[in-house]
Amino acid sequence: MPQYTPPLRDMQFVLHELLEVETALRKLPPHGDIDRATIDAVLEEGGRFCAEVIFPLNQVGDREGCTYAGDGAVTTPTGFKAAYDAFVEAGWPSLGADPAFGGQGLPHVVHNAFLEMMNSANQAWSMYPGLTHGAYNALVAFGTEEQKKVFLPKLVSGEWTGTMCLTEAQAGTDLGILRTRAEPSGDGSYAITGTKIFISAGEHDLSKNIIHLVLARLPDAPPGTKGISLFVVPKFVPDANGGAGERNGVKCGSIEHKMGIHGNATCVIHLDGAKGWLVGEPNRGLNAMFVMMNTARLGVGMQSVGLAEVAYQNSLAYARERLQGRALTGAKMPDKPADPILMHPDVRRMLLTQKAYVEAARAFTYWAGLAIDREHKHPSEKVRADNADFVALLTPVVKGFITDNGYECTTLAMQVLGGHGYIAESGLEQYVRDARINMIYEGTNTVQALDLLGRKVLADGGAKLMKFGRVIQELLDSHADNPAMKEFCDPLAALAGKVQVLTGEIAAKAAKNPDEAGAAAVPYLRVIGHLVFSFSWCFAAGVALRKQSGGDPFYRAKLQTARFYFAKLYPEARAMIDQARTGAAPLMEMDAALF
């Protein structure tokens, strides 16, 4: 049976010692009086809910999965509904929502920390409120006043849940070819017809109503992505009193049997003249979706931070207890039949890889969460614009790099347990299966890499990347007089220089042949991922060096993990630079018939 303890010490290190969120948030008018005690209370109480209420349901959900009743109804695994009721009762759904709609208005960076713990405890369960938050974001940004009034308070309280309905059988990555139609009904509403597939939380028994955000085409829509509109389509049409009224023409046709996240219903959703209302402007539905994607993709990054953390905790506990073989330098526990496997160098590699990736990912994602807060709430227009640029640039890195690493971490955690990790009872193989989807949905990681290189770097001539380069330079300058920081600053500075050269080379080649960008994108994303993680480790090492004299072993562990990162993981960047440089020829010169 796996265990989970919310990693409060490291979360507090990131929030209070690295990011100094209390000071940073007080500069944002809605959070002028926020204090550390409130933030820590949310983490502690939220952590208790995650560890005690939803974590015990994680293996149950995996074993039982959801059940399709045959008449459009879906039953979630044992305990899911009671846990959801407790979640709503305690007010957790409203944590990060706007007080104007009944929310508690907590900053994004704090909400993010709660998401990490929810995902460590139970990713499949957490997707029900997670998707609701996505629908909430779409309506806040683009809904009419009436739509906000009708839907938002119910989504914020958790009484109703939400979904995002984009994918169709023939339209996954390429949403430009989706076919779902929306015909005006003459009363301001639309009749929506089509079939969506793979809709997470598309049907279930947790809430009284389900609010679908659906992409569809108007009758006169131009072809392609410029002809897609967004609609809000409730399962039950709200009545005059704001309650769930008559049943709408939207029904679950079946649920998928899949590799992981069994406790989350992945649904085929049939829309048969379903009543819906336009959200935002006609034919601008994809723009609306893109606005929400920063938070949604950050949310998927948090899923992998959460899974990698819980997998790490369990593999570490096992490595301390499992006795196999003797340490190469001689017995460490001669009174025992063998030494703990933690004494073996390669087991340490597997554990430290997880620790280094998880802690850097936590620092990076919380930093990105704070950047989202600044982007939306800082009084200075320049600060808002700068942070919008950081968020845009780094969102594909959060989604792509962290979910790729998260999968590697869960696989390593399983490996630490040897054969026992492969056995279902250990819980480790479930983490591997659950982590795999994070690399696929919300835009595959290939799509993230293309977005990073094409839209975020090449499209503006590297302006956003250079802005991030200046943040790196500030950190390096702040440590210029500190010889103890050289071991961390030198590799960061070296990689920043190499990124500049590599980006120029790819830009020149891609200008002549677009396949060059397509071929370089995935290794390029890993290079930028290492740039960001080098920045995170350098930043953390600076704080740890300053504080280690107090004798707290936490800081010693931080510094050792930073050293491990630069010695063992950072070198991947060099290989990825080489791979990006080899260009498109080895891929595209192969005749399609020869595969």
Ligand SMILES: Cc1cc2nc3c(=O)[nH]c(=O)nc-3n(C[C@H](O)[C@H](O)[C@H](O)COP(=O)(O)OP(=O)(O)OC[C@H]3O[C@@H](n4cnc5c(N)ncnc54)[C@H](O)[C@@H]3O)c2cc1C
């Ligand atoms: C469990 C689960 C839950 C999901 N939840 C939701 C949900 O709630 N709502 C929703 O709308 N969708 C959801 N999805 C759908 C998911 O977002 C899509 O599966 C994903 O976007 C990829 O689309 P696809 O499966 O059609 O693959 P395809 O688009 O067919 O891609 C196949 C492969 O080709 C690559 N590829 C495609 N186009 C390009 C290109 N231009 N350049 C380079 N490579 C390319 C892809 O990276 C991928 O490797 C879910 C899927 C799953 C499995």
